[in-house]
């Protein structure tokens with residue numbers, strides 16, 4: 001529709017999650033009109049994260065270097081592992097101030113519709129940690145929606161025979177929503193009220 005570079009930019013923006021063709025066009029023309037240094041700040045920020053930030057080799061949180069700050073912190077209780085879908089969920093749990101254990105980021109949730117099964121998630125890596133670390137309890141802190149519940153159920157079935165406590169955050173969170181939208185108090189209570197997974 002447009003000349004080469006403009007269309008390239010629209011196409012790239014349109015590949016981002018939650019950005020439809022109309023939004024992609026609007027953002028592209030916003031960048032075209034913006035001062036050069038302002039637009040380039042965005043491209044530099046992207047280049048910077050791609051150069052410097054990777055995923056923690058233990059918990060798959062975002063980090064600089066091999067391990068993230070949480071994994072490197074000796075004051076954290078390494079017998080507790082809170083399983084979340086995305087690094088942003090760690091931020092949500094940390095904000096509650098109720099949790100002093102470690103995390104494991106699955107980098108997604110089971111979703112048959114999107115063709116995402118356990119093989120696409122960091123499940124193997126979780127099992128490897130349980131094999132080598134002294135984990136007493138795994139807290140399944142996936143989102144309170146269809147995919148999150150299916151993922152929690154799958155992991156509970158997988159983990160329970162291995163002998164550690166497997167718990168799920170309490171209901172009471174807005175159903176169908178994401179953890180990141182829950183307020184700190186509600187999420188803190190859901191963590192505190194976590195229950196043994198059954199069935």
Ligand SMILES: [Zn+2]
Nearest residue numbers: 056059068071
């Ligand atoms: Zn880590």
